[in-house]
Structure formats: C-alpha cells, structure tokens
Amino acid sequence: MGSAASEPGTARHLAPTVDRSVKVLVVGAFGVGKTTLIRAVSEIPMLSTEESITTASVGVDPRRGEKRTTTVAMDFGRVTVGSSTALYLFGTPGQRRFWDLWSGLADGAVGALVMVDTRDLAQSFEVLDQLEEHTRLPITVVVNEFPDSPRHGVDEVRAALDLPAGTPVVAGDVRGRTGAVEALTTLVAHALQRAEGVAA
C-alpha cells in the first residue's frame, strides 16, 4: 500500500486515503532489538531523526554538576493499517537521561512495547519504572528471543519484572514480520481493552 516513489532519497508518501495516524513507542535498552522489530514491520526504509535534549548530568557525569545538551537519534518506521490510518513506530532509548524525549513522545501514543533481553532482565527495571511513574501508557512486554538467551517462561519473566496485573507478555523472534506484528496486535488489543474498561 502507499504511493511510494521508488528513487532513493525521495519521500515515500502515504496513500491519499490516509488521514489519521497513531504511534507506538518501542522502548528498551541499547541492542535489545528495537530497530529490528521496527524494520520487520515497516513499509518504508527505517528513518532516523535527531533530537536535542537537555539532560541533567546526574547519573551521566557526576564530576560535572551542570545540565548539558545532548543529541539522541530516534529511529522510526511506518505501516499503513486499513485504508485510512498510518501507524508509526518510534524507537526510544530506555535510559533515564532520555526521559525528556519520551515525555513528548508518549503524549497521544497507543502504548509502548517494552523490549526485554532475558540475559539481562535487570536493565528492564528502569524502563518499566519510568513508564509507570511518568505515563499512563498501556504496555506490552516483548521478550526478544536471541539464539543464546536462556529460555524463561513467560510467567517467570512476568514474576521477575513484577508487572502490573493484566500486562501482556509475548515471547518470540521479532526479526520476522509475524513476530513483530503479533507484538503490536497484542499491545493494541490491550490498549483497546483498557479504553473499554475506562469507558464502561
């Protein structure tokens, strides 16, 4: 779908019927597979834009007690769903110092896919804490199964991460489109369920 121009470097416009958009955040530590998931589902080549953010140096460089401006790359992709809606997937780094970037991005989002590497579950705690503290976003935890990952059961991961009741956890290989689409479908179904719960 989409009236894509084929020359490289040319913008791939959305189909003229598309007039609505939504976004999903893909959050996780560096190297956990955010980019892989976005690429697996995107109908356009992955795009990247830089954003400058001011970060407190606390936890960044304790020797310098000032704020500093840093640039952070935001990778994103797009998939047209149905005839009139574009779904954008924004990959955002999980570290606390990038919170300013997220808070702007979280506004109006369907929810967040939180990508977890079972070889290092501890690094996911901070991401989950940040999301719970600062947003009301529905989340779905995606356990990216690397070839050398220990195979934890979904229930084990849920218990280890101390997730709020009802938070979906999906495990799979997000390098393929099927796995990536399944993760997204689970998140949107969860968000819808919550929206219906609120409305009821």
Add this chain to the structure above:
Amino acid sequence: MRSDGYRDHPVRSYVLTGGRAHPTRNTLRPETLLRAVDDGRELPASAGRHERTLVRTCRGTLALAELAAHVHLPVSLVAVLVSDLVDGGYLAVLSTPAHDLPAKDLLEEVLDGLRRL
C-alpha cells in the same frame, strides 16, 4: 548534510527559526500528518530554502517526523517551520492529534488493520 553535523545546531536552529524555540501551534506531534495545500499559490520570495524544501517534500502526505528525517533537521525545529507554513496556508494538518490516549474507534481500526497484515 550529515547527521554528525548537528553539533552546531543550537545556534543554527535559532537562526533558521528567527530566534524562536517554540512553534506557533502546540498540536504538532511527530506523527501528525501534513500535506501541501495545492492551490497554485507560490511561497513568498522571502521564504527560505528549508521552507521551500518542506512544502515540496509534502506534495504527498507525510508525518512531521518523516518530513524532519527527509530534510535532515531535528523534529522540534521542523515543527517551528511547519507551524508557520500551516499558519500561512501552505501546509495543511490532516490528522487531529489525540489528547492523551487515542479514541476507541481508532484503536479498533488499527487492530483490524494489523490482523489483516
């Protein structure tokens, strides 16, 4: 322009936007859909290179973030320029952004669409 050319951008951004850090409208989000208004009107002679490129790139529908990626400028800066172009009637905002969480009917459409992928 390469992405590592951004080192200088606090100063450069300030100049490009006429000294403003914030857009005239605060409803523009990275996923907001934009399209050039096709009424044959030309941009004023005073319009800069970036404004021209933005309007040209938006001959079809694109989100703000896509536009920013294509012109190699940060989203926050492009939001300021795009705001002016919308105020001037050169670009149209297609999607009205959701406040807080998206509406139920939109979620339903997205879910149906994903299941049909």
